[in-house]
Amino acid sequence: MSRFTPLLLVVACAGQPTLPPVDGGMLECTVTAPTSCTQAGLRYADVKPIFEAQCTTCHAGNPGGSWPLTDYQSIADWKDDVRGDLLNCSMPPYDGGVPMPTAQRQTLLEWIRCDMPQ
Numbered sequence: 522m523s524r525f526t527p528l529l530l531v532v533a534c535a536g537q538p539t540l541p542p543v544d545g546g547m548l549e550c551t552v553t554a555p556t557s558c559t560q561a562g563l564r565y566a567d568v569k570p571i572f573e574a575q576c577t578t579c580h581a582g583n584p585g586g587s588w589p590l591t592d593y594q595s596i597a598d599w600k601d602d603v604r605g606d607l608l609n610c611s612m613p614p615y616d617g618g619v620p621m622p623t624a625q626r627q628t629l630l631e632w633i634r635c636d637m638p639q
């Protein structure tokens with residue numbers, strides 16, 4: 522270890538984005554968990570464009586990248602995590618660019634609540 526290591530660590534950490542608190546602050550997470558299936562007509566084809574707009578830029582399954590959300594089965598395999606992250610607004614990440622519209626979040630949650638019709 523060189524004596525410069527602590528300084529480098531400080532510099533590296535300073536470059537990290539500061540995450541706003543999940544329960545308020547800068548982040549607006551007003552999405553609510555659907556208690557029943559009210560949009561039974563939603564199909565994978567309806568929500569696929571939302572996953573493509575909001576998730577697959579990162580979750581494309583590229584080597585070294587995040588695991589895929591590019592097809593039905595991958596989403597189904599991660600259903601509970603996807604739901605949880607949509608609900609607490611931890612995905613897409615705050616530093617990923619444009620915030621995801623609440624309406625899109627809600628639509629994905631409705632579809633999951635209806636058991637993800639294909």
Ligand code: HEC
Binds near residue numbers: 577602614
């Ligand atoms: C800017 C890139 C980016 C975008 C966009 C993005 N993710 Fe992620 N996601 C990541 C990274 C990196 C990880 C792995 C690191 C981690 O667990 O924090 C991850 C992890 C996850 C996880 C699993 C682990 C966890 O933390 O719960 C889920 C589920 C997830 N993402 C869902 C989504 C969904 C759903 C979307 C779209 C609504 C999305 N992500 C959009 C980068 C992204």
